[in-house]
Amino acid sequence: MARQSGEVIVDLRNISLRFGGVKALTDISFDVREHEIRSIIGPNGAGKSSMLNVINGVYHPQEGQIHFRGQLRRRMEPHHAAEQGIARTFQNIALFKGMTVLDNIMTGRALKMRCNFLQHAFYWGAAQREEAAHRLKVEEIIEFLEIQSIRKTPVGRLPYGLQKRVELARALAAEPHILLLDEPMAGMNVEEKQDMCRFILDVNDHYGTTIVLIEHDMGVVMDISDRVVVLDYGRKIGDGLPDEVKGNPEVIAAYLGAAH
Secondary structure, three states, X not given: OOOOOOOEEEEEEEXXXXXXXXXXXXXXXXXXXXXXXXXXXXXXXXXXXXXXXXXXXXXXOOEEEEEEXXXXXXXXXXXXXXXXXXXXXXXXXXXXXXXXXXXXXXXXXXXXXXXXXXXXXXXOOHHHXXXXXXXXXXXXXXXXXXXXXXXXXXXXXXXXXXXXHHHHHHHHHOOOOEEEEEOOOOOOOHHHHHHHHHHHHHHHHHOOOEEEEEOXXXXXXXXXXXXXXXXXXXXXXXXXXXXXXXXXXXXXXXXXXXXX
């Protein structure tokens, strides 16, 4: 690929995560480099979403270390991760269905707002100017993702593929350095997947956003990823360039359902 990856931005070392007696992740290490598209793949139940939840502070591993921009990251909550530039989309769409597309995307600007609740309640002076600036940024994202025609439509009325695009827009509104995408193409038809692939590549190229992606469509993964890490039953079984991973016998066995 033509994309140039930079320095390591997230370094996960020997991560283990348990829920009671259930091991979700066991001794997993890999890194994410600035400006790359880093995919995490594996069969259902492999621990992929758990790993994203570790990265953005939803889960706290019992063992291992997380280094963010070269610094050891102590226990971090999701709002701290957001403040440090980590945004997230989810397997199940988490939008406000009764609100318009524009208003949903505006919620992604919450961390960027400096005026207090009282100022916004009166909607005067600094609060008015601040909202105008945030709306301008949101309109740029709406144009970038080609959803101008639905900007005033309540999200609940939209087809699934467009709702996924709105969720991507809301994440981008936070201006993240790292974007975590949990199965952004799940449930989409071929045309919708092609559109989403294009937008993910455009986000990576235009904004320089580092992307960590969970996806089951192997064709998509191999086409857009710089590097791929493979999990199976909470363990890492492969890591490398797409072609290297595709030819890994252990990865092939996991996807073909070979006995463990």
